[in-house]
Amino acid sequence: DQQVKQNSPSLSVQEGRISILNCDYTNSMFDYFLWYKKYPAEGPTFLISISSIKDKNEDGRFTVFLNKSAKHLSLHIVPSQPGDSAVYFCAATLGNNNDMRFGAGTRLTVKP
Amino acid sequence: DAGVTQSPTHLIKTRGQQVTLRCSPKSGHDTVSWYQQALGQGPQFIFQYYEEEERQRGNFPDRFSGHQFPNYSSELNVNALLLGDSALYLCASSLVDRAYGYTFGSGTRLTVV
16 A cells, blocks of 8 residues: 655756655655655665644755645755755654655756 | 664575574664665565564564664564565664654665575
């Protein structure tokens, strides 16, 4: 059961432009959402998170938006840099439930 | 400060064999979770260990078992390997009940032939 979906396997943007990565979920009980970034041969690295009581969380160039009614969240990267090129995973969890559900990932390529 | 360390980095096994993967958590963390990441998919939760006991388990068969030692390190054991067990196995450590505080290791790439 794929409760977290990232429907775009890849995204390519020009350096300096905005990158928008999307994620949809089906379980309305999820109350905490996270984005991880993964470089080749490395484990996923926590990037940014958002609680379901918020609709936006910002950290430098990274902003996550949550639309609970649409069960949709997105990660905005502005401005995009070549070093942002990686696979981005969306994840969701329920309370203190440690069974964190991941999407399949989106490979972002930022071209110089 | 060392992060999460996993060993070995790569492993090739034959169908039907058994394998043990190892994980040392980040200093200060007391909880270890294991994930399986198949090619082209996101990580899937296998189980989590805290205080040397399995706290929670994902949808994986009993062939997958684990252990946590008093020093918080952990092992993942897979018996009767199947071709479909070929994947990247990720270990993540955290403080208990802090899912957002996960630190992942680089993983062990298991290939079953």
